[in-house]
Amino acid sequence: MDAYFSRKEVSNSDLSWLKSFWEPEQDEVVKEKAYRFGTLLDAIITEPFKVDFFKKQVDGAQYTDEEFEKALQMKKSFMMDPLAKNILSQSDMQKVMIINREFIYDDDVRFRLDVRCKWDLWMNSLGWGGDLKSTTATTQKQFEEAVRYFDYDRQRAWYMDIAGSNQDVVIGVSKENFKVFKVPIRRDDELYKSGKTKYNELAFKWWALFEC
Numbered sequence: 001m002d003a004y005f006s007r008k009e010v011s012n013s014d015l016s017w018l019k020s021f022w023e024p025e026q027d028e029v030v031k032e033k034a035y036r037f038g039t040l041l042d043a044i045i046t047e048p049f050k051v052d053f054f055k056k057q058v059d060g061a062q063y064t065d066e067e068f069e070k071a072l073q074m075k076k077s078f079m080m081d082p083l084a085k086n087i088l089s090q091s092d093m094q095k096v097m098i099i100n101r102e103f104i105y106d107d108d109v110r111f112r113l114d115v116r117c118k119w120d121l122w123m124n125s126l127g128w129g130g131d132l133k134s135t136t137a138t139t140q141k142q143f144e145e146a147v148r149y150f151d152y153d154r155q156r157a158w159y160m161d162i163a164g165s166n167q168d169v170v171i172g173v174s175k176e177n178f179k180v181f182k183v184p185i186r187r188d189d190e191l192y193k194s195g196k197t198k199y200n201e202l203a204f205k206w207w208a209l210f211e212c
Helices: 012-022 028-046 065-080 082-090 140-149 152-163 190-211
Strands: 092-105 109-123 128-135 167-174 180-186
Touching: 012 152, 012 190, 028 065, 028 109, 028 128, 065 082, 065 167, 065 180, 082 109, 082 167, 082 180, 092 152, 092 190, 109 152, 109 190, 128 140, 128 152, 140 152, 140 167, 140 180, 140 190, 152 167, 152 180, 152 190, 180 190
Parallel strands: 128 167
Antiparallel strands: 092 109, 109 128, 167 180
8 A cells, every 4th residue: 555545644535534424325335446446547647657557457456458448548538638738747746745734613713733635746837736537427517516526626625725726627537438627726716615615624523533
């Protein structure tokens, strides 16, 4: 396992784990399958040195011929998109950031947490980056709905506030028709604000439960 995931700082994934306690039980097999394929796509595009293309493995995890072919077709679509290709060419991939930061909950409760994030794409020269997602969406509208439904807005606001960046982008590649979708985010726009509200509430619960 990547050593990043065993670190003690609070991550967006930790907030997702905490949120799951207040949600109806989801199909863990479906979630694991989606996460597994997302790991493959991330590696093929941003960390190809981790991929054994002959054995069809990523860090020892075995994938099927069909999964590999689909991921390679999705990479091809990603690289044919001018914006996606340009961002990738300028980016440090899988960039880790760790800080201690202050949160303000309900206007008057102040607390601090050690937090972390790991960027798929981070353009140090421009001071912003983005994230790569595999998706079942087949239209831009469906992907925009997925950004909110799967709390990608929370993830991106969390990352932006750790980095101090003023903009961001979520790039989705469809597993169904291989189209590429982009959802830009700017500080203080509606998507950023909704994401910040989501993470602030969960960060407060984390602090109250485990740090207070």
